[in-house]
Amino acid sequence: MENKNITAKITATGAASMVPDNAGAVDADIFESGEYVGACTLLPDGEGELSAWGHIDHWADSTLANWLADGLECLDAVSAVVSAVKGATNV
Numbered sequence: 001m002e003n004k005n006i007t008a009k010i011t012a013t014g015a016a017s018m019v020p021d022n023a024g025a026v027d028a029d030i031f032e033s034g035e036y037v038g039a040c041t042l043l044p045d046g047e048g049e050l051s052a053w054g055h056i057d058h059w060a061d062s063t064l065a066n067w068l069a070d071g072l073e074c075l076d077a078v079s080a081v082v083s084a085v086k087g088a089t090n091v
Helices: 062-069 074-089
Strands: 006-013 026-032 035-044
Touching: 006 074, 026 062, 026 074, 035 062, 035 074, 062 074
Parallel strands: none
Antiparallel strands: 006 026, 026 035
């Protein structure tokens, strides 16, 4: 993936998230260079770190899934999205 500025804005956590029964769930809007590219819900993995989970349409909305698939190296893009959400939760 080329060097892109991927950022996240947290929209909900825990009970207010799309996975209300998971206290560690985080919903976020994702942006590339300030432009909205979709939304996601990340969950903590077995070690408590936020991560993508299951198939892409479990954790990414269709807009983000299309952006991820649109000519990007998907694993690098997913890592960038996860890193952006983690960074936004530490603000």
